[in-house]
Amino acid sequence: MDGSRITQAPPVLILLGPPGAGKGTQARMLEERFGLVQLSTGDLLRAAVASGSEAGKAAKAVMEAGDLVGDDIVIAILRDRLAQPDCGNGVILDGFPRTTAQAEALDQMLSESGQQIDAAVLLEVDDVKMVVRIAGRFTCGGCGEGYHDTFKTPKVADTCDCCGARKMTRRADDNASTVMSRLDAYHEQTSPLVAYYTDKGALRRVDAMGRIEDIQKAIVTLTERVMP
Ligand code: ADP
Ligand code: ZN
Numbered sequence: 001m002d003g004s005r006i007t008q009a010p011p012v013l014i015l016l017g018p019p020g021a022g023k024g025t026q027a028r029m030l031e032e033r034f035g036l037v038q039l040s041t042g043d044l045l046r047a048a049v050a051s052g053s054e055a056g057k058a059a060k061a062v063m064e065a066g067d068l069v070g071d072d073i074v075i076a077i078l079r080d081r082l083a084q085p086d087c088g089n090g091v092i093l094d095g096f097p098r099t100t101a102q103a104e105a106l107d108q109m110l111s112e113s114g115q116q117i118d119a120a121v122l123l124e125v126d127d128v129k130m131v132v133r134i135a136g137r138f139t140c141g142g143c144g145e146g147y148h149d150t151f152k153t154p155k156v157a158d159t160c161d162c163c164g165a166r167k168m169t170r171r172a173d174d175n176a177s178t179v180m181s182r183l184d185a186y187h188e189q190t191s192p193l194v195a196y197y198t199d200k201g202a203l204r205r206v207d208a209m210g211r212i213e214d215i216q217k218a219i220v221t222l223t224e225r226v227m228p
Helices: 022-035 043-053 054-063 072-084 085-089 101-112 127-135 175-189 192-199 214-228
Strands: 012-016 037-040 091-094 119-124 137-140 147-149 205-206
Touching: 012 101, 012 192, 022 037, 022 091, 022 147, 022 214, 037 043, 037 072, 043 054, 043 072, 043 091, 054 085, 054 175, 072 101, 101 192, 119 192, 119 214, 127 137, 127 175, 127 214, 175 192, 192 205, 205 214
Parallel strands: 012 091, 012 119, 037 091, 119 205
Antiparallel strands: 137 147
16 A cells, blocks of 8 residues: 555545544544544443443443453444445544454445545554553543643633633543553453554554644544545
């Protein structure tokens, strides 16, 4: 793969990296900039938990423990979401796939619709720092903008810079002990995907320990190469 596209099918980008690497932040940026749709299985699962659906009930305790939700549940949720019409402009997968079985299921789903993965962007970070990053983060409940106690505080306390809402939320699983389990799950079950996408010629590495804007620039460059 030399970076040029061979199909006219909607682009499919994957963001890979441990919890706290910044997948959500970068996915939101790509969504705005390129009109791609961010598909976060974490967000989809949290919505399922909040709705009290069967899938949500099964996922709740697993997520609180920092373990991975079962492949069948996650694959079904992603398949439904991917079939919705807004995905026709292309998607950024954030938090999926997380296991080899999910990656294989994704390949299968995409081939059914004549699509393929354009790039799997690995956000490379220092694990030890992720604990601090995650324990300090919070999100605007109005628009989804992400903030951090140390690295990115709102201009006016508790008020969103973007939409003005005053309802910041913190995720139940963003505490130090759960973070350790989530990092373990990443190393044991998700990191094999680095080899999986390297073998397919799709892996792209980005140093994700620097400034958000620099990381953004690197990802934009990679994305421009796969946009039709
Ligand atoms: P983070 O990347 O910061 O861990 P996410 O919002 O992506 O956060 O995921 C939160 C939790 O949701 C995970 O710890 C896991 O329990 C569950 N989850 C999300 N995506 C998947 C997936 N693809 N497979 C299994 N579990 C998932
Ligand atoms: Zn907001």
